[in-house]
Amino acid sequence: MPRGRSHRRSEAARRRLEVTRTERIGIQQPSVDFVPLGGTGKRHKVMKWEASLVTPHQHKLVIPDGSPDKQFILVIGASHLRSFADGIVRMPAGRFVFGFMSTPGAAANDLRLEVLNAEVSREPDAVCILAPSNDLTASNTPEQAGQSFERYLKAVLSRWPKAFCISMVPRLTESGEKVNFYNQEFHRRAKRLGVSFTSIAEYYPRSRRHLWCRDGIHLSDDHGMPLLAELIWMSSYQFLETPALPPPVQRQVSHPYTPRFVPRLVLKGVERPPPPPPSEWTSVKSDRKRKHSGESESSSASPSSRVFHKQADGTSVALRECFIPLNPVRFSxxxxxxxxxxxxxxxxxxxxxxxxxxxxxxxxx
Missing domain, CATH: 1.10.20 (Histone, subunit A)
Known part of the structure; x- marks a missing residue:
């Protein structure tokens, strides 16, 4: 059944979106001004290894013997580890011993398979992952390379939880912008999984061409590889000796404060007598004689007597006797x-x- 015009429009829109997304994510083609270069350093003659059983690449696993008192670091990578695996370049001596799992020409997907099927006779104290630079040509976009790299990291963490990563080694045959975009994507994926990521691109400027051999891809045995050995040793020391950060404290929901007991207010002072009932009053007379309303009083009471009612405002008020003596006034x-x-x-x-x-x-x- 032929598809209609709406399907062709959606396909055209999808292709335009993919082109825009690719341009936004990274630089896939070298710029006009970019010129591939070759190195001036020396590299040993490559020796042939046995083919891998799970990938179509050569593969070599080197596990050091002895040294039980030293910490064992397993380094996983591609062809950049050839000189270490063959013993051409030595690692710095110290508290660490290093083993190498090298698969020349392998991308992230190939390294993942090698990790899942590797038979490591000694449990490593930490695993150093060298970011696969072969993904620069094996993947179309940095996002695709990042997805493969994330699956690769998960495979490593499933076997050895203590792992850290080192950025890919720059190449003279690829632009610095492209390498930077891929390293940024790898760094983002590693951080998502909680894996520390160390960048080494600043140690390999393009102006120092003696750090690479003549192909411009691999590092030279006399300058580039010894520098890489020192960077791996320093990253291992930093990873193992730096104390782990405590987990972030989760913010708890605060509830309104409810006191366990209600405080009692105690007032200290002179206690006042309770007021008399409202029906009582006091009669004050000029002869300084008084009687309460509850008593019987004779009908001969002086007409000059005055009555003062009790004042009560809710507090205890003592009622005092109040009278005004009258002085006689005579005129001539x-x-x-x-x-x-x-x-x-x-x-x-x-x-x-x-x-x-x-x-x-x-x-x-």
Whole structure:
């Protein structure tokens, strides 16, 4: 059944997206100004190894004998480890002994198969993974190389949990931008799996051509490989001697504080007597005699007595006796006559006999 126009449009859009994505991820073709170079260093004559049983490449596994008091480091890589495996270049002496698993021409997928099927007679204290530089030509994009490299790392971690990685060795036949893009992708994949990644590209500048042999791919035995041996030794020391960082503390959800007990408020001071009932009051009279309302009082009580009600505002208030003594005031006859002239009263002339009575009334008031 022929496919319609919508299918052809979707296929064209997919191809355009792939081209854009490839350009964004990395540089696949060398720039116009890039010129492949060759090295000036020396390299030994390559010896033939036995073919691998799982991949179509030559393969060699070297495990050191003895030295049980030293830590064993297993280095896994491609053809860059030929000089170490054949004993042409020696590793620095010290607290470590090194074994090598070399598969020349192998990419990440081939190295994964070799790791899964390798028979290692001695359990390594750590595994050093040399990032496969053959993926520069075996993979179309850095993303594809990163996917293969991630599967390769998972295979190594499934057998030896303590592993670290070293970036790929630069080549004079590939642009520095392309090598940088692939190393960045490898670094991102390693960090996702929690594997430490050490970059060595800055130790191999393109201007120092004696670090490579004439093919521009492999390192020279007199300069490039001894430098790589020192970098592997330093990375192993840093990985094994650096204490592991503690796991990050997870943030816990805070709950509102609930006190275990309710504090009691204790006030220290003079305790005031409780107030009397609201129905009680106190009568205060001018003769300094008082009686409560609950007692019977005679009908001859003085009209000048005053009553003060209790004041209660919710606190204990002691009721105190309050009275005002009255002082008698007497006026002379002359003063009364003068007062009558100034303000005559309705009674008219006040006789002198009534002066005493008037003074008594003022005294009562």
């Amino acid at each position: 006859e002359e003063m009364l006559v003068a007062m009558e002239k100034v303000s005559p009263s309705a009674l008219g002339d006040v006789p002198t006999g009534n002066v005493v009575i008037f003074n008594k009334l003022l005294t009562i008031r």
